[in-house]
Amino acid sequence: MMKILLKNINKDGYKPDVQSYLKEHGYQALKKALETSPEKVIDEVKKSNLVGRGGAAFPTGLKWELARKASDSPKYVVCNADEGEPGTFKDRLILEKDPHLLIEAMTICGYTIGAETGFIYIRGEYPKAYKFLSEAVKDAERNNYLGKNVLRSTFSFKINLYRGAGAYVCGEETALLDSLEGKKGQSRVKPPFPTFAGYKDKPTVLNNVETFSNVPSIILNGGEWFSKIGSPLSPGTKMYCISGDVNKPGVYELPTNVTLRELIEKYGGGVHGKLKAVLPGGTSSNFLLAKDLDIEMDYPSVQKAGSMLGSGAVIVVNDKHCMVDVAKRCAEFFDYESCGKCSPCREGTKRTREILGNITRGDGELSDLELLKELQEVMYDTSRCGLGQAALNPIRSAIEKFTDEFKEHITQKKCPLGICPMEVT
Amino acid sequence: MPLQKCKEELEKTLKEHNFEKEALIPCLHAAQEKYGCLTEEVISFLAEGLKLPRVEVYSTASFYSMFTFEQTGEYVIRICESLPCYLNGSKQILDALSKELNIKTGQTTQDKKFTIESVSCLGLCDKAPAMMINDEIYGNLTPERVKEIILELKKRDVEI
Numbered sequence: 001m002m003k004i005l006l007k008n009i010n011k012d013g014y015k016p017d018v019q020s021y022l023k024e025h026g027y028q029a030l031k032k033a034l035e036t037s038p039e040k041v042i043d044e045v046k047k048s049n050l051v052g053r054g055g056a057a058f059p060t061g062l063k064w065e066l067a068r069k070a071s072d073s074p075k076y077v078v079c080n081a082d083e084g085e086p087g088t089f090k091d092r093l094i095l096e097k098d099p100h101l102l103i104e105a106m107t108i109c110g111y112t113i114g115a116e117t118g119f120i121y122i123r124g125e126y127p128k129a130y131k132f133l134s135e136a137v138k139d140a141e142r143n144n145y146l147g148k149n150v151l152r153s154t155f156s157f158k159i160n161l162y163r164g165a166g167a168y169v170c171g172e173e174t175a176l177l178d179s180l181e182g183k184k185g186q187s188r189v190k191p192p193f194p195t196f197a198g199y200k201d202k203p204t205v206l207n208n209v210e211t212f213s214n215v216p217s218i219i220l221n222g223g224e225w226f227s228k229i230g231s232p233l234s235p236g237t238k239m240y241c242i243s244g245d246v247n248k249p250g251v252y253e254l255p256t257n258v259t260l261r262e263l264i265e266k267y268g269g270g271v272h273g274k275l276k277a278v279l280p281g282g283t284s285s286n287f288l289l290a291k292d293l294d295i296e297m298d299y300p301s302v303q304k305a306g307s308m309l310g311s312g313a314v315i316v317v318n319d320k321h322c323m324v325d326v327a328k329r330c331a332e333f334f335d336y337e338s339c340g341k342c343s344p345c346r347e348g349t350k351r352t353r354e355i356l357g358n359i360t361r362g363d364g365e366l367s368d369l370e371l372l373k374e375l376q377e378v379m380y381d382t383s384r385c386g387l388g389q390a391a392l393n394p395i396r397s398a399i400e401k402f403t404d405e406f407k408e409h410i411t412q413k414k415c416p417l418g419i420c421p422m423e424v425t
Numbered sequence: 426m427p428l429q430k431c432k433e434e435l436e437k438t439l440k441e442h443n444f445e446k447e448a449l450i451p452c453l454h455a456a457q458e459k460y461g462c463l464t465e466e467v468i469s470f471l472a473e474g475l476k477l478p479r480v481e482v483y484s485t486a487s488f489y490s491m492f493t494f495e496q497t498g499e500y501v502i503r504i505c506e507s508l509p510c511y512l513n514g515s516k517q518i519l520d521a522l523s524k525e526l527n528i529k530t531g532q533t534t535q536d537k538k539f540t541i542e543s544v545s546c547l548g549l550c551d552k553a554p555a556m557m558i559n560d561e562i563y564g565n566l567t568p569e570r571v572k573e574i575i576l577e578l579k580k581r582d583v584e585i
Contacts, residue, residue: 083548084545084546084548085546086507086508086509086545086546086550087507087508087509087546087550088546088548088550089548089549089550089551092548123548124454124489124491125491125503125544125546125547125548125557126548127560128560162450162451163450163451163454164489165450165453165454165489165490165491165492166489166490166491166544166545167488167489167490168545168546179450180447181446181447182445182446182447182448182449182450182475182485183446183485184484184485184488185488185489241550241551242551243509243550243551243553244508244509244512244513244550244553245512245513249509249550249551249552249553250551251551279508283507283508313550315508315509315512315550317512321512326508326511326512329506329508329511330508332506333506333507333508333545336545337545339488
């Protein structure tokens with residue numbers, strides 16, 4: 001099976017050091033890029049049709065081109081390694097096991113857009129990734145893959161590492177930039193987009209770890225090669241994270257035309273129990289049902305099915321779980337992680353948690369369900385960033401797809417599975 | 426708590442960042458690693474070094490859940506409460522831990538050995554339910570395994 005991101009990691013005895021990376025054609029793409037023009041690199045990335053793997057699916061080549069053409073300077077390259085969406089654990093693999101892949105990709109990006117400084121924002125919960133990356137950056141500097149006059153060219157590039165401190169919202173690009181600048185990680189109003197006004201209001205390319213890591217293979221094999229892998233709608237491979245009630249949870253790199261059914265049944269080892277619902281893109285996505293399993297796992301197809309691929313975090317829920325209880329857990333998460341900057345998200349996540357809490361205690365009303373749907377619409381339309389806009393996705397879809405279960409909690413004050421406390425009688 | 430101990434390191438970090446604001450979070454990490462929490466002294470020192478109002482330093486530090494102003498234990502246990510861990514019984518893990526240590530989430534044992542914190546997601550969803558103790562990862566937990574782990578840590582200290 002085609003591997004682009006895990007091609008090295010999957011090899012026996014592969015170590016996260018520069019020697020191991022060089023043995024696997026490491027830094028050859030950087031060499032090739034430096035021998036061609038930045039325009040040619042952008043051309044290949046555009047031809048590949050690679051889109052951002054952090055969730056927003058923005059065309060990577062276009063982003064790089066816009067940053068290159070932006071007139072302001074200096075420019076920056078920032079890697080979002082603040083992988084925080086529950087159910088996502090793919091970037092950790094690259095950060096801990098193949099850090100040079102990311103370093104090479106970011107250096108290529110720096111050369112392409114005309115930046116001399118890069119940052120990797122690593123989530124605070126990944127101390128090992130920080131340690132391995134620190135060593136890798138030093139190693140790359142010693143070997144002239146980073147630093148002054150990279151590979152004896154006129155191009156110089158430096159990568160600084162930065163540790164987050166436990167705020168989910170910093171995975172949102174503008175909140176990440178504010179955090180990088182030493183502030184509270186609260187989102188900015190867009191536009192302007194980071195491509196034009198990012199780090200310190202300068203043109204900045206901000207990509208996810210996985211997005212960057214595709215680039216060396218694209219440079220070596222050509223954009224056209226990449227564009228033919230997987231689904232033509234969003235080509236390439238994707239690192240899918242399968243968790244929840246499956247027999248073999250893990251990260252599986254597969255072409256984007258793999259179906260959700262194959263992912264769960266063939267790779268995830270099947271459902272532990274009977275499938276009730278599945279989140280295809282982490283806790284910010286809408287629940288899908290058993291009838292939806294034949295969709296291909298590319299960005300447009302998942303969206304067409306009424307959800308989103310997001311970071312590719314497939315969370316499987318079996319029939320032993322109460323959907324009201326699951327919805328409440330999602331609501332608690334977003335209430336805790338809302339940064340508090342804009343009122344729709346700050347208040348909306350809090351009220352949602354309260355309302356769902358009431359329903360699980362037998363103190364809900366039927367009108368609550370309508371209220372939550374309305375709240376989802378308001379938050380989707382008016383929240384400042386993706387956190388608030390998507391926070392009620394799992395909740396609203398749970399209500400719509402498991403209406404009877406919610407109603408039973410409210411009218412009969414009964415949790416069919418006996419999970420919710422139902423203290424009020 | 427004497428600031429003297431980490432002053433050198435903080436000064437070095439400030440200098441590395443040209444005394445610009447982006448030094449703040451790396452400095453807060455450094456101070457917390459040294460002492461297990463942030464102190465008034467550290468906040469004042471950084472405010473002065475970065476020419477920021479103290480309230481701004483405090484407000485930034487308190488925004489991030491990994492920074493704390495209360496002394497934590499020698500072992501900080503972070504229990505993952507994400508949906509994948511929740512589906513796999515993280516609540517039972519937390520209950521077992523609370524019972525074993527006789528403290529609730531956010532509290533520290535009287536002997537200052539253990540602190541329990543809950544976190545939104547540790548990115549260990551394939552090892553759910555999971556937790557971290559300081560920088561170490563513990564996955565596929567059961568209430569029994571949690572008891573063993575705590576016992577091992579208590580024993581380790583006695584032997585030292």
